[in-house]
Amino acid sequence: MLFSVTQLRLRPGGRKSSRILLEAANSAIFGRSPECDVELADLTIGLQHLKIFYRDDGNLFVELLDGRSVSLNGRLIKDARAPLQTGDVLGFNDWTITVADDPDAAQCVLQVEQAEQAKDPSILTERQAAFNTSKALPSSRIMAWGGAIAVAIFCLFIPWYVAAYDADSVLGMSVENADTIWSSGDLSHMHANLENDCGSCHEEGFQSVRDETCASCHFDLKNHASDADMAQSQPNLSGWDAQLQNISDAVGRPAGRCADCHSEHNPRHLVVLQDGSICSDCHIDLTARLPETDLLNVSDFALDHPQFRPTLMQVSGDNGPATIRVSLDDNPQENSGLKYPHKLHIDGPAVLKQVADLGDDYGWGDELVCADCHTPDAANVLFEPVSMTENCAMCHDLTFEIEDDGYRRTLRHGEPEEVIASMQDFYLAKALANVRDAASLNTDRRRPGRAAMNRAINQREMAFRTAGLRTADKVAAIFSEGGACYDCHVITPPDGDDPLAYQVEPVMVTDRFLPKGQFDHASHEVGNLDCVSCHRADISNEASDVLLPTIESCQTCHGGQHSEDLLPSTCNTCHDYHDGPHGTLMNAADNIVRRDILLFEN
């Protein structure tokens, strides 16, 4: 018995063609090895996969060689060999071998067929996709719209919703303070508590922060000058600057807003503008626009600043002393009502002797120094007022009489009428005591009667008169040259009948000569600077001397705003915009809706 082997192939169009692989064989080995009788080009099968042969008894058998998982009519062959009959189909991997009768050859035909390798279109596109970078990336369209929508929601819509409706949540999602993403920078430390509350300053959308909003917290801050003066002082802009100002005005940002000088969301230290130009805009030629002003023009500390003009008290009045500002270049004279030669107290022989006597008691050194009388105030900025009892009385004794037992009768300082009255009382009491003592010492019996009475009256009259004369002498002594009061005070002697009508001129000691400037003594304790470096007390013989340093003295260290070799100093270094007598309340208190200040609650 013999069989032949043919291979069926599918042609385009669905037609099958047949090709004879082997003819008239009674045994054939199928496998991929070239040595096989029927070579099947498929790496997935064995070198010698199986063998089909006629046994001697004429039966057709299949024997498995390398092959595994060979099925016969769909059922796996479990034994090493199995009989085949016409119509049986062997299957392994992609292959089928069908046992068929060949009607022409009258012999068995084994039809070998490889299952059609389905052309997987995805494989082709996968191959081509290998070159296409965009296939490896998420869709640009989705990324573009996704990103844009995310930004629109989280950076635009939600912050706007929070800002416009003061909302805390959107669709159940907490969005508290979501509008802080709009903040263009940190707030200064003073406003740090408002950092998450944009609406506290930005009250209305699309509207610049208004001065009224600032004033709702800063309600007691002084403005620089009256609104009328401020308006009149503004520089006359022209050209480009005028156009800019017109635009600013049109969009609700007039000149002179709080925010012009106090700019938030910038570096924190810049919340108070230091630039001198904001002052010199008006002050460079203020007198031209504001003729009635008593201020002088100024634009830069080094280049264009008038000499200091200390404010001096002239004469006392019911509403405080009248003052006048005199330039240090014009030999200003202070009218304090005191006589105090500084030089005498520094190196005068009498003072030095006194210092030697009393120095140990009061902690003085070899001579008096400034600090022995001038005590810094609590802030270490200015000085405590000099006081008679604290600073003078240890030397300037107000004793006017020493009793026999050594008790010192002293005068009350600061009340001249009381001084005169107490001296009157004292000397009168002394005179009366003498009359009494004389009567008690007289042991002679006296005849009663009118003469005795008259004599007693005469003695008292004498005593009164004597006491009066004595008082007049003593009062005149203390109020005259060499006297305790006269040494320090300016005295007006009596010009009428009353010999006791001495007057002490009112004392007007200036505690702040330059009230429009700030001066911090503590911050000037540098290098070998001492008091007389600036205040020449060591050569001052008159109390009327104004011992202030001139601007030239300051300018040895302080330069203008743009100085490169000296300490750059702006207007703000010494002056405060909101302080001073030119200020009025920023807003009348009853116009202000006071805001709850959250400073301490948060």
Next chain:
Amino acid sequence: MASRSTASGARSQQNFMSHRGYLYFKIALGLCLLAVIAYFASDPTPVANGGTVVGYTLGTISLLIIIWLSFLGVRKRLMTGGQWSLRGWTSAHVYLGLSLIILATLHTGFQFGWNIHTLAYVLMMLVILSGAWGLYAYLSLPIKMAQNRDSMTEQEMLVELDALDKNLRKAALPLRKEWVDIVEMTIRNSKIGGSILSRFRRDPASCGTARGLVAFKAIQTSLSDKDVDLVADVVAILERKKAILYRIRSHIRYRALLEVWLSIHIPVTFALILALVAHVFSVFYYW
């Protein structure tokens, strides 16, 4: 200039960079110089920021430029020519886009923070930097790509790869099972393309072909006479396949380098435009 460059055609070295004698480069440079002068000549109070006169001006100019630049995507889909040729647009796009690095940075006054304003700036810089990369890629990579392709088309490369696989399978037919497994492994594991990161590797260690080659070379040291020629055939095919794979992967890498920037440039531009809307809106809402 435009007519000359078209007339002289390929002979001219002009491209969109040198369009009309670097006209847009000069315009962009002039803009930048003006901005720098304005920035340093002005005396902003209290400090340079986006809200000064110079700040608003630079911001407005930058915004207008960004809007115009983003219309290149629309413009390039329209067929026109002449004075406003696409090449001219591209030239202006590149130079004005680069000028934003100066204009917008001066607009910020160097104030940055965790806010919408800096977000817009960062997005803009991402767009510009990705565009700058794209510019570099467009100017430098096509030559390298051509050298690498060596006149082969992408299709030809794929066909070659396919043919080599077929040859490989054919050559492996007489081989024993474990060697066939190696051959199958080389075919299975010699992937091209794939994830975006794998596209940048032209000689990946995981490549089945390279590993199979190593394995077969080891096998070659101890072979029976019968197998020597068979294995030599396989090795020869693998060597060829390794070479074509290197070329294909280089090509894929160049294409990735050439195309990936656009996947940043375009989507980030969309986000940038919305961020700018939020930036401008917020600035004037909280004025």
